[in-house]
Amino acid sequence: MQAFTIYSSVVIWGFHVGDMLVQLFFFALLLFLVKKFAWGPVMNMMKKREEYVANEIEAAEKSRKDAEKAAKEAADQLKQTKLEAQKIIEDAKTAGVKQEQDIIESARQEADRIKKAAQEEIQNEKEKALQALQDQVASLSVLIASKVIEKELSAQDQEKLINDYIKEVGEER
Template identity: 80%
Template sequence: MQAYTGISTINAAIGGLHVGDMLVQLIFFIILLVLLRKYAWGPIMGMMQKREEYIASEIEAAEKSRAEAEKASQEATKQLKQTKQEAQKIIEDAKSAGVKQEQEIIQSARNEADRIKLAAQEEIQNEKEKAIQALQDQVASLSVLIASKVIEKEISAQDQEKLINEYIKEVGEER
């Protein structure tokens, strides 16, 4: 047994290491490693893997969101530019329509003024003709009256002038 104790104790003078104790400690260490691997290392690595996947998916989602935001920004810029062009075209169309309408109104007003002017000239001409006709009628009636008076009596030059003046006064009073 002494040989066994000699083998089981290696270098007892240094600290007295026993092989049996080392084997027991090695077995407990291996059991501890297996238990740690099964109950701690596996779940910890699983959680770390899930965390890594979560972070990777978040980074991917953030990149995707950034790309979508950039695309939306470009589309918004494009739409804004298109809207500005359309608004400018509408403004130009409205200006040209306004100028055209202004010219039409001016032309219409000129045509109406010409029509009114012609109507007034025609009315003036008609009134002038009526006044001439009325004057001719009065002159004719005066001539008839004077002639009838002359026929009734012969008058001297003074009486004739006096008679004419009286008839002119009568015609003036009739008006």
């Protein structure tokens, strides 16, 4: 302590130079110790904190971009889904119209088939009627021939007989 008292006794303009030098020495020693043991770890901690905050900001920005991308993809997918739904509806309408046309065409073909069958039946009935008429003509011819054989006909009687026969055949038709 004597060394300190020697320097502390010198006074310049009201300052104790010894005390100032001791305080300056301890302040320099404190700065050296702080720089060596505290400043490096504090700066490292501050640097790590700065990197952490920067990484968090970067991660948040990436998350925001990913969210925007996902939202855009969802919107695109929704748009695509709407287009597909519209196409399905249009395809169903087209299929409905085609089925309607197929049903109409099928009904038309069935009607034509029924009409053709009816015409064939009419033709068959007509042929049967003609066959029956021919059979009657044949029997009438035999009847006329038998009457002719029974009685000798004059040209006038023969003409009258033919006209009566034609008249009778016309009435049966």
